[in-house]
Amino acid sequence: MPSPKLHAYEAQVVWTGNLGAGTSTYRAYERSADLAAGAAPVIPGSSDPAFRGDPGRWNxxxxxxxxxxxxxxxxxxxxxxxxxxxxxxxxxxxxxxxxxxxxxxxxxxxxxxxxxxxxxxxxxxxxxxxxxxxxxxxxxxxxxxxxxxxxxxxxxxxxxx
Structure with a gap:
């Protein structure tokens, strides 16, 4: 039986939600991030709106x-x-x-x-x-x-x- 082919993936997640005070309090920051992988377009990410996320971004x-x-x-x-x-x-x-x-x-x-x-x-x-x-x-x-x-x-x- 041949060895299984292995595939490796990499993605970058960069938090963009620091409003100036970092995570000093629960409401002091946005849940926004940029998701990137290679040459693919950046995906704007956030948390679900139920968890203070931006509904205009993917969760x-x-x-x-x-x-x-x-x-x-x-x-x-x-x-x-x-x-x-x-x-x-x-x-x-x-x-x-x-x-x-x-x-x-x-x-x-x-x-x-x-x-x-x-x-x-x-x-x-x-x-x-x-x-x-x-x-x-x-x-x-x-x-x-x-x-x-x-x-x-x-x-x-x-x-x-």
Missing amino acids: PEQLLLASIAQCHMLWYLHLCAIGGVTVTAYADRATATMTETPDGGGHFTEAVLHPAVEVAAPEMRQKALALHGEAHGLCFIANSVNFPIRHDPSVTVSPAS
Whole structure:
């Protein structure tokens, strides 16, 4: 059996929320940060607005959910491409639930992906639905979290067919 391929990742998080007094009090600072990785555009980050975050910036919970949804999409499109299913459109409205614990911590309890897929021909519809299960099993992010991820996909046929 060949050795597993290792992939290393690096990201930088720079806090930008010092309003002059640092963290001298709970309300003395913003939760804003810049997230960067290589040549990718900087992502403005913050905490969830429930925790004094900026609603105009991405929070870690949204980023985790977006990572799950994007990983699923990328595996799904790959499987469709090699499996003879021509996808002409894909959009997902992913949702997740996090439970806050009495000590102020918390954890995700579930994520649900709602991928809406459009395929090129009617005969591709059933296979397109089935490939979501295989994509889930291959998704690096889904395989790395400890909460359930459900799928509620829909598949339509392109009007051009």
